[in-house]
Amino acid sequence: MSLVDCSMLELAGRLERKEASSVEATRACLSRIDAVDGRVRAFLKVDAAGALAAAEASDRRRAAGKPAGPLDGVPVGLKDLFITEGLETTAGSKILEGFVPPYDGTPVRLLKEAGLPILGKLNLDEFAMGSSTESSGFHPTHNPWDLARSPGGSSGGSAAAVAAREAFGALGTDTGGSIRQPAAFTNLVGVKPTYGRVSRYGVIAFASSLDQVGPLTRTVADAAALLQVLAVHDAKDSTSAVQPASDYRAGLEGGVAGMTLGLPREYFADGMDSEVEAAVRAAARAYEKLGAKVVEVSLPHTRYALATYYLIAPAEASANLARYDGVRYGLRAEGVKGLGDLYVRTRTQGFGAEVKRRILLGTYALSAGYYDAYYLKAQKVRTLIRRDFEAAFKEVDVMVSPTSPVPAFRLGEKTGDPLSMYLMDVFTLPCNLAGLPGLSLPCGFTRAGLPIGLQLLGRPFDEARLFQVARAFEREHDFSSRKPGL
Amino acid sequence: MESSDFQAVIGLEVHAQLLTRSKIFCGCSTEFGAPANHHTCPVCLGLPGVLPVLNRQVVELAVRTGLALGCQVRPRSVWSRKNYFYPDLPKGYQITQFDLPLCEHGRLEFDVGGQMRLVRIRRIHMEEDAGKTVHDAAEGESWVDLNRAGVPLIEIVSEPDLASSEEAAEYLKALRDVLVCLGVNDGNLEEGSFRCDANVSVRHREATELGTRVELKNLNSFRFVRQAVDFEVARQVDVILGGGRVVQETRLYDSVKNETRPMRSKEEAHDYRYFPEPDLPPLTLDDAFVEQARKALPELPRARHARFVSQYGLPAADAKFLVADRALADYYEAAAAKAPDARKLASWMQGEFARLLKEQGGTVSNLKVAPAQLAALLSAVDRGEVSGSAAKEVLGEMFRTGEEPAALIARKGLAQVSDAGALEAAVDEVLAKNTGEAEKYRAGKKQILGFFVGQVMKALKGKGNPALINELVRKKLGG
DSSP states (O other): OOGGGSOHHHHHHHHHTTSSOHHHHHHHHHHHHHHHHHHHOOEEEEOHHHHHHHHHHHHHHHHTTOOSSTTTTOOEEEETTBOBTTBOOOTTOGGGTTOOOSSOOHHHHHHHHTTOOEEEEEOOSGGGOOSSSTTOSSOOOOBTTBTTBOOOSSTHHHHHHHHTTSSSOEEEEESSSTTHHHHHHTTOEEEEOOTTSSOOTTBOOSSTTTOEEEEEESSHHHHHHHHHHHOSOOTTOTTSOOSOOOOTTTTTTOOOTTOEEEEEGGGSOTTOOHHHHHHHHHHHHHHHHTTOEEEEEOOGGGGGHHHHHHHHHHHHHHHHGGGOSSSSSSOOOSSOOHHHHHHHHHHHHHSOHHHHHHHHHHHHHHSTTTTIIIIIHHHHHHHHHHHHHHHHTTTOSEEEEESSSSSOOBTTSSTTOHHHHHGGGTTTHHHHHHTOOEEEEEEEEOTTSOEEEEEEEESTTOHHHHHHHHHHHHHHOOGGGOOOOO | OOGGGEEEEEEEEEEEEOOOSBOSSSSOBOOSSOSTTOSOOHHHHTOTTOOOOOOHHHHHHHHHHHHHTTOEEOSEEOEEEEEOOOTTOTTSEEEEEOSSOSEEEEEEEEEETTEEEEEEEEEEEEEEOOOEEEEETTTTEEEEEOSSTTOEEEEEEEOSOBOSHHHHHHHHHHHHHHHHHHTSOOOOTTTTSEEEEEEEEEEETTOOSOOOOEEEEOOOSHHHHHHHHHHHHHHHHHHHHTTOOOOOEEEEEETTTTEEEEEEETTTOOOOOOEEOTTSOOEEOOHHHHHHHHHTOOOOHHHHHHHHHHHHOOOHHHHHHHHTSHHHHHHHHHHHTTOSOHHHHHHHIIIIIHHHHHHTTSOSTTOSSOHHHHHHHHHHHHTTSSOHHHHHHHHHHHHHHOOOHHHHHHHTTOOOBOOHHHHHHHHHHHHHHTHHHHHHHHTTOGGGHHHHHHHHHHHTTTOBOHHHHHHHHHHHTTO
16 A cells, blocks of 8 residues: 555554654655646645655654654645644635745644644635635635546645545634535545634634634544544633543444434435435444434424524624735735725735625624624524534434535536535534534445545534444445545 | 703713733733834734633723722623724724623712712723824825734723713713722823713703714813813804704814814714624623622722711811822821821821922832831921921931931931920020010010021021920010
């Protein structure tokens, strides 16, 4: 097996046993990037020098018998929403082109402290607003399983890089499905942790009450190991959870016998791809064979989730993106006449169409006279959606659903119709509204060879159980071992 | 209708900077006067990805203020974003409190012309300050200094209970005294750490409804508050008497021209699009926190003033002088505990003590003279060991060296001569030298008594006990 085909933990084992070095692994990734990224276009910025320097330091630690952690030396990529000191950070937007931050965000600091070399910054929908990586201000990313198709979004660059073996794992962010949907489109494991589990300090904000950081990896154990590095309380994020994370790998092989899994009726809606539905129902039957009880549950307010999300997320975004004003950093339009002109021209030139659309939506929803009818109402519905889950989780331990109603779609297929793009997140965004942990894992392929994702949703801070349930399925199936024929 | 038929209705909004060492949502210093953008970090610069973390001391000081002003403190208050674009507002929104503020329903009592007035406090909330934009008109450039961005403020909003510019100014002074006494604000209007906007309307005396209100900005001294309100009230009355209607707007006070002029109309007013700040959980305070703050409240200036008058028998003016500065009042009380006469102590502290204090920078916090030493000096005067005038010299030396008064009196030879023999000898000598004057006195020119006393004092180099000399001279001259 080629080095780049190793999972993160397999590579860590080789590093531990001195069968490979971090520098070799990093060079292997860089070679792979050279070979395939011209077609995949996952990376916005490759930091070869930085990654190799970190790899050399890691090799020295391992040689001294003092690794910084189990993943020391395993190279990863970062969605370009993570603030990296000294390394350009753009959020996929022209408005931040050339912005080199003076600080590291907390997730990046934790990765560096754990010894993981950072290969570079990965493409995304501009400011994470999108489900296809096509709204990137720079270029779209291609799905390694079919280069004519989207890898999903907004963490499409992260998903494509890991699927294409350009990185062993990657970090993404998930506001309404932006980790899980790309994972489903590219045959990866993707985790959106409980809101507050991972610090958002140094992660460029899209919708602050919904954003969460999480891993994209090729195996369940890798996701557990990578999340373990990040799942610590951070005093710099006032919404960071204080309670310590459990050991995500301790019970990984515990199986599902005795557990109750729920199939939310509302997640098997009309318009779902029949092959996706068949694969998910087959997965449910597989869980039954493994000893789980599978029952149908109802989340009656699900049909309001999309509308709720598209009020709350743009409202928060409209404020979060106000700081990109041309005054202190990033793009400043030239030849402006006065302050108003500076704002208008900078933001007109710097932001893409989807970002502008959402700023307008959010500004409208918060405006005097509309606030009660839109934003406030949406917050009330959000509470109802959360209560749906609370009630359902009294009956079941984990919920099982499709991650996306369809497999990866063609690039350009939905860019002319924003609403059809928004519908891509219909199964993933209720989990963000409720602040719950969600995970997507490979559960099959369409006849055309496109990956299908299975979504697991859990109780707050019950990530360990999601990993256990995911692993139970992964152990019995070989979907994860398949790789795209680039 | 004439102008005297109208009365002013005034409410004030005060922004007071809290005396914390660091900013409200980051660790940067709040020091005033540093080079531009010196006290900044990613958080207060509003860089991408940063998050606010609340400074606990801000809450403590705000709660202290609320309790002192008799407010109800909300067990759960909410942070909001106030959205508007300006170069000195780095995030494009200000983190403040909107519909669920920290404190509500308070009151402030104060005196206007000897009459007690009570103004209701509508609310007190916490927020971050913005930075400063400096316009260089000559170069056509503007510069932004974000040292002040993120400095903690409280906004104290009164009900429209004030009926004149004088009341407004007295309310402000009383409020400032309370904040300074609480140690939450330095009361400095010039540096902008205590700022005021006024909402002014007028109504006919028989009207029950309030008139249209105008918000006045740029009132950065007590005098400007008075002048701006007076101008604005007269302007509004003129508008109404002229058959017009007052327009709801924000007006800027121009202290050079002493006038207010329109800044923005109601139509141009910002829609701030307030919504709850998702980066900060609601602030919850338990009863223990609030009770602890309540117990730690100092005696407020007004209550202390009343006590000084009753407990120490001070004239109101003396009490007012002492109470105006909490540390000075504390100093007075410590000295009064040991001084022979609390009233004399008070007049000393207003006189020579205040003069020396001013020379040294005006604060008793790092004074070399301990309250007990001041009391000891006054005791020496009381016992006739040192004359009042010599005591002033002694006090000056105490300010410089911190020496004990007894030691200083001895060292400088300033002990007062009270020895009857020594005094009598000096008196006899003076009378012998001035027989002509003595005859005049005996003949009825009693007003020249002071001449003899002065001559004796001169002979004794100022160290004679004046009361005893007086008595002796009178006795020798036959009454």
